Amino acid sequence: MPEITFFPANIAVDARPGESLPVVAQRCGVKLSMPCGGQGTCTKCRIKIVEGQLESKSIGGMEILGRPGDIVLACQSRTSASDVKLSLLDLPDQEKGSFEDDGATQAVTKFAEDISDLSTLIQSTRVTVPPPELEDGLCDEDRLIEELRQKLSHDAICLSLPALQKLAQQVRADKGRIECIYIAGFNRAKVLDVNAANALPRPLGLALDLGTTSIAVQLADLTNGEVLASSADYNGQIANGLDVISRINYARHDGAAAELQSNVIASINQLIDHCLQKTADDSSSIYAASISGNTTMIHLLLGLDPEYIRLEPYTPTAFAPDGIRSGQLGLNLHSEAVLHFAPAVGSYVGGDITSGLLTTELISTIDDVSLFIDIGTNGELVIGNCDFLISCACSAGPAFEGGGISCGMRASEGAIDYVEIDPITGGCAYRTIGEAAPKGICGSGMISLLSNLLMHGLIDARGKFVQNRPCDSVTVDGRKAAYILVHDDTITLTITEHDIENVLRAKAAIYAAITLICTNIGITLNDIARVYIAGGFGKHLDFHQAIILGLLPDLPVERFSYIGNASLAGSRLALLSGNYRQTQKEIAAKMTYIDLSSDPSYMDNYTGALFLPHTDIGLFPTVAKTLKRTGGRS
């Protein structure tokens, strides 16, 4: 068996000849960076062969036998019969964030802040179990169930294994007085946990937004709905692909589905741990989790095969998985914790959308039509009112969450979230989240920066730096120009034309989707009475700047509402309220999905929107006025 040694970690492992290198790396715990999902396109997994030979494809796709000194892509390489020593050239440098409460957990839930019915995913009741008697011949379980049967209106009552394991001690600890945490269905109840009444932990619940790029959680007290702690970070699957298609492609490798599952579970558990550190509670008192995510993310979390999400006719395994216990996944909750998955509508409109809509008044609007836009790595749009709901999706990429931007980052502490450019010098002033030293730039910062650059004539309509507008903040290296955002002793942050292209592609995908969905239902952009914008750009999205960029349509700014991480806020509503869970079910049942990718005019709309703000400036009358005044878009 050939032995493969990975440097710089110096980890050696035996492999079969012909084994895929990512599989070998995974087996011995070596992390490769593969944002493209192992498709050979991102070139982030380059390795240098130090000793021995590897069967590989060249970057051009030709079969080669890699020899010492050759640089090849790990994802395109297989072991040969020989021992190999190789060196990773691009170490995964996943930014860990500050783990602090940040933009990703912020949600403006003024539309749905009041939860009139606190009816969480679990219930609790207190009973006094009579002491054991030799004569009655009853076991502890018999006596408890008899009490519960008298108190609850359920005939079929059973106990979970963890509850049985604690029962003997708990029922004797406070003269038979215990509190039971249970879930109830039609004529049935299952007791998840039992605690002596004199030592009750407070029951907790987790709200979770599971995004392609970011994950955000909130820990809530189930007795009053209060949020005790929040936390957010990148999804640990980022190394396995930046968007859902890359992840689905990656999942086809041997063992990759298990790797993706364990990566996301590790990310979630880390966020839970972080919340528990703040509140000093125990994970075993988290009895419920309400999870919202796009369909692919939920499939990867549960270990379901995502392949048919990608292939026509785009059919996922499940929309609203039910009856799964936390212990089956290894989540750091009570092992019997109830998992509520927000129902998905289609392969590309997931539970994050049915959750997000819960935080808006869209579904109760009577005469007008409203638009909901969730700008994540996948952009999803819903248009409608109390009578109808139409949804569609587009692939925006992770640019607004900091992905694919050379100095991009999530909207967490130290992220530049607002920029002002001096019209004379072209230099910039900026604001950071938490007023910390700048570490990078987040989505709202990019929107602010690009609209400023455009307004002040530093970039043109194609997003290229204007060569005849000399400015100290723009550096040109050969044919590559870049804008220097920060440059001091400790850090230099620059934005390149390549970064700008990534933002343009993201905003074009969303704008094209907005125009097409309106066309589909036969209305003009101006007919939209209200636009709800969800997403994790940062706390302060400047609508005017987003319109200048051509991300949002040129409507009066008072029609826009930024609702932050609506998926997370909706998860919390579903965690806490049976009414909201019912509404969510109705939303999913009512919603129609249209497939934009099969619409022949999508490409035209997209191409037009790749400009700043658009090839057809007539669509952006107020922007045209602004640019005229400031001298932009020459």
Place this chain on the structure above:
Amino acid sequence: MPEITFFPANIAVDARPGESLPVVAQRCGVKLSMPCGGQGTCTKCRIKIVEGQLESKSIGGMEILGRPGDIVLACQSRTSASDVKLSLLDLPDQEKGSFEDDGATQAVTKFAEDISDLSTLIQSTRVTVPPPELEDGLCDEDRLIEELRQKLSHDAICLSLPALQKLAQQVRADKGRIECIYIAGFNRAKVLDVNAANALPRPLGLALDLGTTSIAVQLADLTNGEVLASSADYNGQIANGLDVISRINYARHDGAAAELQSNVIASINQLIDHCLQKTADDSSSIYAASISGNTTMIHLLLGLDPEYIRLEPYTPTAFAPDGIRSGQLGLNLHSEAVLHFAPAVGSYVGGDITSGLLTTELISTIDDVSLFIDIGTNGELVIGNCDFLISCACSAGPAFEGGGISCGMRASEGAIDYVEIDPITGGCAYRTIGEAAPKGICGSGMISLLSNLLMHGLIDARGKFVQNRPCDSVTVDGRKAAYILVHDDTITLTITEHDIENVLRAKAAIYAAITLICTNIGITLNDIARVYIAGGFGKHLDFHQAIILGLLPDLPVERFSYIGNASLAGSRLALLSGNYRQTQKEIAAKMTYIDLSSDPSYMDNYTGALFLPHTDIGLFPTVAKTLKRTGGRS
């Protein structure tokens, strides 16, 4: 932190000062032999201190500081502040058996061999799921559930996580034709697994007898009930105590409950693996297990606290645990496999008895009264007929399963199971199971040997060797006499007076229980119309010899039936038949338990029965005649 090093394994581990040595040993995987459950009475965990000091109790119970050279009991020792090197003097020598089909899986089930209704713990159905369509917006799960709803009469149908994980592939592998394995309740069904119709594994079920000393399993084909393979071995918990009370005591140590649980699960998994090796099936096709065991064994398997089984009023946590999935325990079955636990009646009358009774006609006897005796480490008795069932229990110890006998072993290949002694020379001829070379002696062999020794005057009524009956086969070493059973180049097997005492205690416990239960219901021994004897002594129990020993009452031998491992046979009936599961439930509901230990006359009965056959020879008239003829019991 002091470092503790165990020899001969040379395993070192850090410990806190004052930590219990068994806990330290367990943490680093060093196995200590503690048949007494860490009570300090069996002295099987002796260690010699090589370097350093240990806080310990002397065998007399005095607190000492053990120094190099001292021999102390591990179970009575705690770490001090110093590093310690120590050497185990008694290595656990748990006999592994031959793993072959043997006495422990034999059951004479002529009383209940025919299973008229094959209604196993799981059900299966075949459906054709229509192909995915873009238009209908249904996921795979939706389409499957719709088909099942039409076919089955259940409204609430859900899929297990493992079934969801396989669904996408299986539903596409054979044009939508799949077989679903499911369990059904009132208006509900849960799909455990899905398989494409063109590649179906045969569904299997496991019958399991979980004894204190031995574990036996049978693997059955659920499509026809056929037994495909059997296997039996010792319970891996033996090192943690020989009887239920020792195990309960052991379970009180830190981490001991988890250790006991993992030991028994490892034993069960090994037996399952052994069966699967014979049949070449996969563990994931075992969808159901029917488990019968005494109440303590079931508690330890499930990780339930056994403490209150031991303490008045002897109240277990649960009698008939329900809804536990295999995956929660780590059993080597399909992770969603249904576990059926035979219902227990009390702390000392468990599911092994309600299973065992299924194989007899006791509960359908009309006028007469029958007796069921299960002779295991705990002896359980049931007396009754179709109108009443009374049960009691006694602690026989493991002597009849080979435990506590210097050359004792389970009734497996190489065990001497029958002995004949030459009246003239006192030498013996023997028969072994499988006609293999002798390795030891099993329960039926001991019964045969002792009745022969008594008949031929080699031992007296107290079980002591008769000094004035010189015989080449009896050796005397100081005050210790022993009978040489086998002595050749390869092996010497002897039976000591101490071994005989253990058998006497076992048989006295059972005989005392038989007489007391009759007294309790106001009948004489002679009123018992039929006696069913269950247990794993060996295939051929000689009733006449068991009567000479005073284990069984002196009744005509045609009233006795040896039914072998009835608990295992009953497990299989419950695995395969809903009628039998219903009968079992009724047996449990109907049975009354009486506590012999609180009966003041138990001790008198027990003491009388410690003799061969009894102090009151009038109770054994036919034995008296035999002994007169053969010259025994001088």
